[in-house]
Amino acid sequence: MIRINGSAARLPDDPRVSLLDLLRERLQLSGTKKGCDQGACGACTVLVDGQRILSCLALAVQYDGCSVTTIEGLAADGALHPLQRAFVEHDGLQCGYCTPGQICSAVGMVEEVRRGVPSLVTSDLCAETIALTHDELRERMSGNLCRCGAYNGIVDAIAEYAETAR
Numbered sequence: 300m301i302r303i304n305g306s307a308a309r310l311p312d313d314p315r316v317s318l319l320d321l322l323r324e325r326l327q328l329s330g331t332k333k334g335c336d337q338g339a340c341g342a343c344t345v346l347v348d349g350q351r352i353l354s355c356l357a358l359a360v361q362y363d364g365c366s367v368t369t370i371e372g373l374a375a376d377g378a379l380h381p382l383q384r385a386f387v388e389h390d391g392l393q394c395g396y397c398t399p400g401q402i403c404s405a406v407g408m409v410e411e412v413r414r415g416v417p418s419l420v421t422s423d424l425c426a427e428t429i430a431l432t433h434d435e436l437r438e439r440m441s442g443n444l445c446r447c448g449a450y451n452g453i454v455d456a457i458a459e460y461a462e463t464a465r
């Protein structure tokens with residue numbers, strides 16, 4: 300059994316089914332997008348027990364007992380998640396295909412920074428707190444591609460959210 304956005308769901312009998320296909324094809328949660336299906340674009344990013352993962356590279360059966368949050372689960376009681384609102388306010392999207400992955404990834408990323416997980420560009424690995432500078436933000440979100448090039452708005456939206464989520 301796996302929990303998806305707070306509800307229990309059966310795992311597939313076929314162990315080859317990816318978490319992404321379980322969400323999209325079997326549970327009709329089509330908010331999570333399939334871009335490359337090979338770990339290169341980030342469109343399929345979801346949160347598993349609060350940590351971001353690429354669902355196209357994950358077998359659903361690996362997550363027996365885990366709690367998955369997709370873009371559909373971020374908005375509580377019909378109200379947009381603060382990061383969703385920030386994307387709207389900062390024009391962080393054009394076609395919107397990459398957006399669910401961007402948002403799930405950024406929610407997980409901000410939590411990583413809060414826990415002090417360093418990135419490739421973190422200069423002081425012993426620092427107790429890591430500032431989410433422009434370079435840190437761009438590096439940490441580099442796994443989420445946007446073919447429309449809406450990066451300026453995406454970065455502004457995430458920066459604003461990270462400021463308020465501290």
Ligand code: FES
Pocket residue numbers: 332333334335336337338339340341342343344353354355356
């Ligand atoms: S669809 Fe998973 S990384 Fe592109």
Ligand code: FES
Pocket residue numbers: 391392393394395396397398444445446447448449
């Ligand atoms: S908004 Fe179109 S791919 Fe990002």
